[in-house]
Amino acid sequence: MENYYKAHTKFYLAVDCIIFGFDEDGLKLLVVKRDFEPGKGQWSLVGGFLSQGENLDEAAQRILHKLTGLENIYLEQLATYGEPARDSAARVVSIAYYALISTTKFKENKSNRNACWYPLNGLPNLIFDHNQMVAKAILRLRRKAASRPIGFELLPAQFTLPQMQALYESIYQQQIDKRNFRKKILSMNILEKLPEKDMTGSKRGAYKYKFNPSKYNELLNNGYHFEIINNGKQ
């Protein structure tokens, strides 16, 4: 029965979360100071060990919550890293997850002194293979962002078009023409214009919008394909 299994080795399994944050200053990464050896005091992704009885997604949520207080974040699995020597202290295989949120969702404060946002350009050296994970996550985020409107998971469900455009510009690190961007996004008919304006970004104010999830899902189910940035080049 189980005998066949018993002949094999078991491994530590970790989950590491690449949390991208977005605000007026662009894209940032959530990093923590490790408080245990090896690498105590070094920067690291938000991570922890898989426990008995939980699945991988649950582990990611739990670990993220425990270290940052963040809850109900849409995490997506990125890849699994298993170089024998990737962790200097023991053989640990790590499953990486990533998410994109508004930086406002996690406020650096005293009780969370060990976690903070770091601008994407100019990341510090992270422990183990974490920089490699981040690089891969950025590529994935770009691919993803090109084909569907991320942002659902973003901002307090309301946002202005200039904000949304700034998000895409920081993901792609390139300027986008205002008129073309608006044309494209609005032509999808998945946004609803709200009567209020957001006055924080300018004197004139910009109209707020919100996603219309039902229209969005309807399109998705009908096989519609979103292409916000034409990533011919990359």
Place this chain on the structure above:
Amino acid sequence: MENYYKAHTKFYLAVDCIIFGFDEDGLKLLVVKRDFEPGKGQWSLVGGFLSQGENLDEAAQRILHKLTGLENIYLEQLATYGEPARDSAARVVSIAYYALISTTKFKENKSNRNACWYPLNGLPNLIFDHNQMVAKAILRLRRKAASRPIGFELLPAQFTLPQMQALYESIYQQQIDKRNFRKKILSMNILEKLPEKDMTGSKRGAYKYKFNPSKYNELLNNGYHFEIINNGKQ
């Protein structure tokens, strides 16, 4: 030091390989009959356990080789599956890999009676969550195929354009216009026309081509983006 680690659970780690095969009959999947419990006698993906000292890619290669004799297959990591009850006998987390090869690379024979090709439409029920893995791999293959010429890993390094087109048609399950397909592929300048013809498919014969890897890599390095099928819909 390692004390922090020791407090945590260890897990069995498996690798499962989704091997797509292509020939004149379309796409197929390589499946094996399990020869141990649980699920002895049922169909399963090519899989096995991770060993100490090898990384994930190496494990996938080793397991694939052991069960099928296949060597030097370009395997790509797909995703990791970790539902606590996915394996009925023990908690096993499985890292799925996939590849696309020519069915001629693996010939079913007496010594390999337990592994065989199965047409993609009309797969049997596979053990555990293996059907789910296959479904995900198909989607990934389509995305991949849309953005770069797969086929490098395909056929004895020589192929005809009708063959290549048939490959794309079976991946996408849709007809492609002959002229448009040729135009697109040839305009990339990554194929070399060979003087010989392949006479197996027709009386007239079709010219053989081969990839020119150096031109291909040159383009890749220059940031060129391949788009063979415009997957506006899916």
Place this chain on the structure above:
DNA sequence: CCAAAAGTGTTATGGATACACCCATGA
């Protein structure tokens, strides 16, 4: 009244699609 960001249309270009006929050959 001025600075700063929001908002708005049109044109040109290029890639994607649609489409039909001749060619070579083995049987």
Place this chain on the structure above:
DNA sequence: TCATGGGTGTATCCATAACACTTTTGG
């Protein structure tokens, strides 16, 4: 000679890209 699959060119269309001025309002 004919049936079968291989090979070729062009016209239309639509999505993308480029581009500049007016509007609003807080200071």
